[in-house]
Amino acid sequence: QWLHQVESVETIWVLFGLLLVSSLAFSLGAFTRLSGCIALVLHAVFHAHANLLYGGWAEMIKPFMFYVILSNAGEFWSIDAWRKGRERQEPIVGIYWPQLLLKIHVCAMYAITSWPRLYEPAWSEGTMLLAALGDSWYSRYAFDWFALREVLRIACYGAFLLEPLAPLLLFIPRIAPWCALALIGMHVT
Numbered sequence: 001q002w003l004h005q006v007e008s009v010e011t012i013w014v015l016f017g018l019l020l021v022s023s024l025a026f027s028l029g030a031f032t033r034l035s036g037c038i039a040l041v042l043h044a045v046f047h048a049h050a051n052l053l054y055g056g057w058a059e060m061i062k063p064f065m066f067y068v069i070l071s072n073a074g075e076f077w078s079i080d081a082w083r084k085g086r087e088r089q090e091p092i093v094g095i096y097w098p099q100l101l102l103k104i105h106v107c108a109m110y111a112i113t114s115w116p117r118l119y120e121p122a123w124s125e126g127t128m129l130l131a132a133l134g135d136s137w138y139s140r141y142a143f144d145w146f147a148l149r150e151v152l153r154i155a156c157y158g159a160f161l162l163e164p165l166a167p168l169l170l171f172i173p174r175i176a177p178w179c180a181l182a183l184i185g186m187h188v189t
Helices: 011-027 032-048 058-069 081-085 097-119 128-134 145-169 175-189
Strands: none
Touching: 011 032, 032 058, 058 097, 097 145, 128 145, 145 175
């Protein structure tokens, strides 16, 4: 609750601007560790101040950012690598343990959140997405979702199968990239 101690609105806006700039720099790989640490600390400060304004991603992004900060992510496909003039032809090998921690964390998250869905009738009946999109609390758009109920039923069954299987599929090397892309696509849509 550190932000409650700050009386100046301008200071809060400056901190928020620093959060946005450091997050962008971290995403682009500019001063990766420093920008990542600043973004992580400020994200934690703002999340603690107004945790009801964030969705579930706000809790999950903190350990993910920490794992990337621990890795040598700034050495690959980043502004840091470009600044250092890294144009190698040989394969680049990175530190694997932060990536493994991230994978285990993601798998644990899917195991914890998806297995209880097997007991929820709305998921097994294929109506959960229709119910969620029709609810003004979750839906972003005022739209007649009922007209797309069969498409939503198929998508619901896809999520119903993908999420509980993800903790297993993400550890099978040939399937893992496709599973990760399917999970990303599911969450983006």
